Amino acid sequence: MPLIDDLEVSASREELERRRFLGLLGSGALGLAGLGTLIAGVRYLEPDVLYEEDERFTVGRPETIPVGTLLVARTRKVYVVHGPRGFYAISAVCSHFGCVTRHTPGQARITCPCHGSSFDLTGNVISGPAPSGLVHLKLTLEHGLLIADASCPVPSDTVLEV
């Protein structure tokens, strides 16, 4: 069986140039199509609608919360504190790895069970590996009710005076 060796078939310069051009065109188109598929694939995996819970919740009437109180909104993972300057809310989610921190009544610290970080009641790091303090959250007064929004971080010196 004779081998038809295409390496030996002569081609003119024009032909070679056309071949190179078509090759480039083809691989370019293939590359673009691949890139498009990749982007569309990643977009597909990114959910457009999320059925997640509303992160706003009612804390209560501010006049019923005396100064020096720390409220633990356990299901919302938020602490609401009535400090000497006013109200503020801090997230209970540890800034280190997202574990839920704990507060033991009577103690002036909040601790994380995962890697042993501890924070004071304004959310500042006392010890442990946490890279930053607990996030302060937006607290508003609407129709005489305290509303906390766990999805809305605010600067750590924000205090709501009532």
Place this chain on the structure above:
Amino acid sequence: MRALTNTRVFRSVFRHGFPSSNRNRSLVVFSSFFLHFHPVKVRLRAIRFTRTFYLGGLCVACFFILTVSGIFLMFYYRPAVPHAYHDMKDLVFVVSSGTFLRNLHRFTAHMMVALALLHMAWTFLRGAYRPPREFNWVIGVGLLVVTVLLSYTGYLLPWDQLAYWAVTVGTNLVAATPLVGQKIKLLLLGGHAINDNALLRFYVLHCVVLPMVLVLGIGLHVWRVRKDGGIHLPPEVRTLAPGATEAMATTSKEAAQ
């Protein structure tokens, strides 16, 4: 037995006679789809238990046990938040042999990770990672990563406290990656918290995507070992400095291993 191997039906399936001759014994391996990754003959040194402790082969054995027990578990498991944990309880308390299969799947998974780690350490200490096998070592490192990922994605599926918090820490680890971390976490979880979407995604990764990657990777890994002439065996010491003592000769032979 011999008569059976001479029947037309047997021959149509196996195409070789009773393995009482070396020719037929060769054909057992050579003509079998499942055994053809083996050579027909092997060096005696290569198959000694203490040479490899069969660590790589036992990883494959673990994967086989995991596939079978995993398929059985899939019949009773629904990857959705209200169901997953209760299905797990059903498996433990209601399904016949459910506890056993779950135990087997869990312990074999731990065993596979441990064996893969030992396989890597032993491969290194034996020097089998050196050229021309350097790329196969890289594939091996990749397989170790996939094995750990398989174990880790499976860890979420029971939807118990252990699972939930181990995965919380793990995904926040991913999120700590500069620039792309948050995006990868969103894609991995299909949301901002570990919920239904995350459970389903981990389930698909655990049952379909990662096993397929692992099967392909194992195939490639074993095929390359075969192409490089079977498992690595240290060459004998060819030359020793004249005047070297007998003791030194033996020790350096060990050093080469």
Place this chain on the structure above:
Amino acid sequence: MRERDEELGSQEAARAGADSARVVVVDFAAPELAGDLSDEPMVMTFPHLLVRELVAFLALSLFLVLVSLFFDAPLDAIADPTRTPNPAKAPWYFLGLQELLHYYPPVVAGVLLPGLLIIALAVIPYFQVNVERPSLWESAPLRRLGLLWLAISALSTVFCFASALPVWSIVVPLWMVGVAMSTGALPWRGGRVALWLRTRSLPFWIFLWFLVSATTLTATGFFFRGPGWAFTIPWRDGIY
């Protein structure tokens, strides 16, 4: 190809033979072909290898079945996103990593160090194309000894002061490996053990350091960590 490699091999051997002062182990970089060319003993794959494989598989299965019959896999309470268990431990193969998280910020402990480890593991074979392996201490032992301890000091500094606490699980293995390595530089010839230590290569020592550190970190995380990731004694407080 094969011929050329054989030729190369004999050149190496000749070179090695000419140098009478050292012990040279010739290590072929060429693919070792499974062997009809060599005269070492061979056996038929069927039955010799296949039977061994079957026995190994059955022994493993038996062991796993027995373990599964006598011990139950843990199943905790249903997942509760609002209550983190104390301590919250990852599966055992991640406890080394979790232990590191205790010392470093997430980017370092969770991304940088494991990433570097995987990359280091993957590139190891590309840095050691040693056709022949002379002793690490053969030339300029004192200078190399100095360099070694300079590197160890630098690494110790990184692992002692760049973190919240000194990472003893990494630093102590580093020192141990350093001491074991340095014995090779001594003029004392020693016995078999000393010779074995002297003929280890640099990648071997680095890998040994990785291995011992990873094992120590994992064991610390597994046995010696309790609520709040505080240090506990397993035989007194139990394993968490």
